Amino acid sequence: xxxxxxxxxxxxxxxxxxxxxxxxxxxxxxxxxxxxxxxxxxxxxxxxxxxxxxxxxxxxxxxxxxxxxxxxxxxxxxxxxxxxxxxxxxxxxxxxxxxxxxxxxxxxxxxxxxxxxxxxxxxxxxxxxxxxxxx
Numbered sequence: 001x002x003x004x005x006x007x008x009x010x011x012x013x014x015x016x017x018x019x020x021x022x023x024x025x026x027x028x029x030x031x032x033x034x035x036x037x038x039x040x041x042x043x044x045x046x047x048x049x050x051x052x053x054x055x056x057x058x059x060x061x062x063x064x065x066x067x068x069x070x071x072x073x074x075x076x077x078x079x080x081x082x083x084x085x086x087x088x089x090x091x092x093x094x095x096x097x098x099x100x101x102x103x104x105x106x107x108x109x110x111x112x113x114x115x116x117x118x119x120x121x122x123x124x125x126x127x128x129x130x131x132x133x134x135x
Contacts, residue, residue: 029094029095033092034091036123036125039071039122039124045064051073052075052122057078060074060075060077061134068127070126070128071122072122072123073122074121074134076104076120079117081117083107084104085105086103086104089102097130099132100132100133
C-alpha cells in the first residue's frame with residue numbers, strides 16, 4: 001500500500017516534469033499564512049526518506065499525504081560542500097491553492113565542509129484539498 005502511494009507520487013512528479021507549469025496553474029489571490037513544522041530527519045516517514053535518497057542528486061519537489069498531514073518536500077540537489085541551510089520564506093494558502101517558497105543559503109567561509117551535501121527540507125502542514133505550488 002505504501003509502495004503504491006510512493007509510486008503514485010513519483011508518477012505525478014514525472015508527469016509534472018513533462019507537462020511543466022501547464023499541469024497546475026493556481027490563480028493569484030489573497031494569501032493567508034499557514035502553520036507548518038520543519039520535520040526532523042528521524043521523523044520523516046520511511047517512504048519519503050526513500051524517495052529523497054533516490055532523488056537527492058538533482059533538484060526536486062513533491063508532496064506526500066499521511067492521514068491528516070501533508071508533507072511539502074523540497075530538495076536542492078548535490079552541492080559541492082556542506083554548511084548549506086534552507087530558509088522558509090512562505091507557506092500560505094489562497095482560495096484555490098497552497099504556496100511554498102524556500103531559498104537555499106550558501107555556507108559561510110568557516111562553515112564549508114569538504115564533502116558534498118544534499119540540502120533538503122520537509123515541512124508538515126495540515127492536509128488541505130488544494131494543489132500545491134512551489135516557488
